[in-house]
Amino acid sequence: MQKLKEEVGQTIASLISLEEEEVFLLLEVPPDPSLGDLAFPCYTLARELKKPPPAIAVELGEKLAGQRGNLWEKAVPTGPYLNFHIDPQAYNREIISQVWKEGEDYGKSNLGGGQNVPIDYSSPNIAKPFGVGHIRSTVIGHALYLIFRALGYNSIGINHLGDWGTQFGKLIVAFKHWGEESKLKEKPVDYLYQLYVQFHQEAEKDPSLDDEARSWFRKLEAGEEEAVAYWNRFRELSLETYESIYSMLGIQFEYYHGESHYNQMLERVIDLAREKGIARESEGALIVDLEAYDLPPVMLRKQDGATLYITRDLAAAIYRRERFNFAKSLYVVGAEQTLHFQQLFKVLELMGYKWANDCVHVPFGMIRFKEGRMSTRAGKIILLEEVLQKSIEMARDIIEEKNPDLEDKESAAEAVGIGAIRFGDLSNDRIKNVEFDWDKVLDFSGETAAYIQYAHARICSIIRKAEPGYLEWDEKAISSLTREEEVTLVKTLALLPEKVIASAESYKPSILARYLVDVAREFNRFYHNCPVLSSEAEIQHGRLLLIDATRQVIANGLGLLGIIAPEKM
RNA sequence: GCGCCUGUAGCUCAGAGGAUAGAGCACCGGAUUCCUAAUCCGGGUGCCGCAGGUUCGAUUCCUGCCAGGCGCACCA
Numbered sequence: 001m002q003k004l005k006e007e008v009g010q011t012i013a014s015l016i017s018l019e020e021e022e023v024f025l026l027l028e029v030p031p032d033p034s035l036g037d038l039a040f041p042c043y044t045l046a047r048e049l050k051k052p053p054p055a056i057a058v059e060l061g062e063k064l065a066g067q068r069g070n071l072w073e074k075a076v077p078t079g080p081y082l083n084f085h086i087d088p089q090a091y092n093r094e095i096i097s098q099v100w101k102e103g104e105d106y107g108k109s110n111l112g113g114g115q116n117v118p119i120d121y122s123s124p125n126i127a128k129p130f131g132v133g134h135i136r137s138t139v140i141g142h143a144l145y146l147i148f149r150a151l152g153y154n155s156i157g158i159n160h161l162g163d164w165g166t167q168f169g170k171l172i173v174a175f176k177h178w179g180e181e182s183k184l185k186e187k188p189v190d191y192l193y194q195l196y197v198q199f200h201q202e203a204e205k206d207p208s209l210d211d212e213a214r215s216w217f218r219k220l221e222a223g224e225e226e227a228v229a230y231w232n233r234f235r236e237l238s239l240e241t242y243e244s245i246y247s248m249l250g251i252q253f254e255y256y257h258g259e260s261h262y263n264q265m266l267e268r269v270i271d272l273a274r275e276k277g278i279a280r281e282s283e284g285a286l287i288v289d290l291e292a293y294d295l296p297p298v299m300l301r302k303q304d305g306a307t308l309y310i311t312r313d314l315a316a317a318i319y320r321r322e323r324f325n326f327a328k329s330l331y332v333v334g335a336e337q338t339l340h341f342q343q344l345f346k347v348l349e350l351m352g353y354k355w356a357n358d359c360v361h362v363p364f365g366m367i368r369f370k371e372g373r374m375s376t377r378a379g380k381i382i383l384l385e386e387v388l389q390k391s392i393e394m395a396r397d398i399i400e401e402k403n404p405d406l407e408d409k410e411s412a413a414e415a416v417g418i419g420a421i422r423f424g425d426l427s428n429d430r431i432k433n434v435e436f437d438w439d440k441v442l443d444f445s446g447e448t449a450a451y452i453q454y455a456h457a458r459i460c461s462i463i464r465k466a467e468p469g470y471l472e473w474d475e476k477a478i479s480s481l482t483r484e485e486e487v488t489l490v491k492t493l494a495l496l497p498e499k500v501i502a503s504a505e506s507y508k509p510s511i512l513a514r515y516l517v518d519v520a521r522e523f524n525r526f527y528h529n530c531p532v533l534s535s536e537a538e539i540q541h542g543r544l545l546l547i548d549a550t551r552q553v554i555a556n557g558l559g560l561l562g563i564i565a566p567e568k569m
Numbered sequence: 570g571c572g573c574c575u576g577u578a579g580c581u582c583a584g585a586g587g588a589u590a591g592a593g594c595a596c597c598g599g600a601u602u603c604c605u606a607a608u609c610c611g612g613g614u615g616c617c618g619c620a621g622g623u624u625c626g627a628u629u630c631c632u633g634c635c636a637g638g639c640g641c642a643c644c645a
Contacts, residue, residue: 031588041587043625053625079588080625125645166644214643259645285643294572295641302643309645336639338573365574366639373638402607416607428582431574433638440581444607446593447582454607462604506585514583517592528600528609547604569607 001494003094004071008038008084011075015063016045033488036076036083043080053080088487092546093478095494099549100473107496107556111504112153115327118320119145119155122251123333125162126238126258127171127192130245131381132436133334133374136364139425139562141332142251143509144362146560151504156324157251160316161258163235165309167196169217172230173209174199188237197379218306221263235260245385249418250562262315266307269314270300278350288347298343313344314351321355328358330507335363335431362507365433374436387441392417394442395450399569406568415564416450422563423449427513447517449563452554455520455527459551460567462532463544470544477541485526486546492522493553500560509561516557523550 005027013020023040030039042053042060049056054077061077068074071094073087099106121141124134145155174195175184183191203209220227239256246252270286273279278288284303290296300311320329331341341361348356367374374381395417399409406412424441427448428434444450463471481487499515502508532543555565 028587031590035588039588043587046625081588162645164645282642287642296572297642299642304643306643308643334639335574337645339640340645342573363574368638398607403605432582433575435581440594443594448593448607450607451593454605458605458608465604502585510583514592521592524608525610527604531603533604569605 001491001498004038004084004086004091007069007071008040011064011069012040012060012082015060017048018045030081030083033491035078035081037072037086037491038084039081040084041081056080057082086491088482088490089479091494092481092487092490093475095490096478096545096549097473099493099552100545103552104556106552107500107560108150108152109497109501110152111501112148112151112327114152114154116324117148117153117155117328117330118158118324118326119148119330119332120158120160120316121145121330121332122246122253123160123162124242125167125376127167127189127196127234128162128376129189129193129381130242130384131374131376132384132387133367133381135384135387135421136367136425136430136434137332137334138249138251139422140362140364140430140509141330142249143426143512143561144330144332144504144507146562147500147504147509147512150500150560153327156255157253158320159253159256159258161235161239161256161260163231163258164220164260164263164312166214166217166306168220168227168231168234169213169215170199170203170209171196171234172216172220172227173213175230177202184237188234189241192234192238193376193379197377200377214304214306218304221306231260245388248388249422250564257316257319259309259312259316262312262319265315265319266311269311269318272351273300273347276351278347288350290343290346293346295343295346296339298347310340310344310347313340314347317344317348317359318353321353326355326358328360329355330360330362332362332364335365337361338363360507362430364430367434367436369436382436388418388421390438391421391442395420395444398444403569408568412566412569415566416444416453416569419449419453419558419563420444422561423452423513426509426561427517429510430508447514449558450569452516452520452558453563453566453569455523456551456554456558456565457567457569458527459523459547459554462547463551465533466540466544470541471548474541474545477538477545480539480542481546483530485522485529486543489522489526489546489550492519493549496553496557499557503560512557513561516554516561519550519553519557523547523554 005024008027009020009024012023026041026044028039030036042056045056046053057077057080060082061075064075068087071086071090072084074085076083119141122134122138124130145157149155171192178198179195199209216227220231273288279286279300285299286301288298288300290298298310299308301307320326338361345356345359392413396409396413399406399413495515499512503512530543532540532547535543558565
């Protein structure tokens, strides 16, 4: 599509007063394919030429009458537009050969030139269970990680564990009051979570528990042995549990740098804020006043001397810059923290860091129950593990029903079950809230991962049955692809590279996810109307090359979303 | 009270200023001597939350209002 645009842009620019660049930006895809494949709207020229747009379109059309380009065969004026129609033969050859040559690299590029892009994602809070709420950061962040990597950036996955803060004081208090060793050993995260919930229940009745918790956190910050020992133990036990979930999801991080990792740097941050004259004492606490920027003040240190979340985030931001010299620094964190990040970036700017502009909060909506929000404290939460298990189970049942002879049902069930959960979180605009509903989570029909995976599996099935050697390049075979379904499929395949770029630029994997549904849909239309194996040799060969390119696009695209494309299901 | 986000078909959502606003689900009907029917084909629905404004042109941008969600110094 890029090549076609460039070619058409050049052609038009040579006829009128606009620069190639300007024309390029005006070009658009007509709403109905029968109108053409690329349109040049003539509105902008109307004023300058003092002629109605349709007249301009006709004029341009006359100048191009009988002409053709490498990829287009005619230019037809329609109303205020000049519509270019591709030359299907040339276009098929161009696109299919590109996919065929680039293979796994189709869709990739080197826009990033190897620059570092640290991505802060997943970042669960230690000692709290991994709920479905956390899956959003994990899945969206990981997709962005893969997408940026594909564009030549050096993505750096950072799991900014919530392993510091007052909640540890609470846990220590709860464990000292009500904890049992044996239960902790058995199911550490579940049990710590129980204690956490219990703490909040008890603290309702007895507010002195909160003071006790704050005091323990202070001891922790002061490095007192007993507090540190508890902390360390809770942290290690929780990490083990998280890692099992990550391995289930196929996710790794370059660094597990939790909040505690920045403890040594906090004094430096505070000193710097003072030196810059932006921090001041207020009611015994140290704050940065942001009133001039219409933002609430930021607290760097509490009355009791303990630091806060944002102090550690400042340190982390500076650390990332100094260590990675990033082109961009991404934070895949819920939209409820938007204000926090506005404050964070503003303080960095006031500290004199120009790179504050390269820090990006990538927000997403929350997962809620119909009745209201999920709450870790109140124990109203659904565990990610449970969701994954149920989803895999559902996939297993469907496989048993649809394809009982499949050899490796388990790996297919995992690919489909986990893919469904991931895709569910990736396919809609991330900013929207999601209502948690088991029926929807476990529904594999319609625009879902299974739909795309099924198309992939069908292609693989056909290819397995084809004679060997039929995937050799053959221009004549490609020339036989003239049916509407074939041409439309090729046009869809051509879009992968720009969809990957659009996903990265907007930090929205949903663009890529939606596109893959389109690819699968176009393939299914083709599949039902164009037999492959039973066609005569040349057409068969051409169609095999076409579906293999389709297979490649689906595999590459799902790969960038962290979803497995099974060969059989 | 102030700020941010969201508002499109019965439901869930696509649509990043342009041609008659599109999918999935749900509902009804059809397709399997043929490469996996987890598929495909057909059937209809919209004051694009409301009111102004900018523009040749607004679902898209701006302002106000309404509704829902989320935030707003000693949590993260």
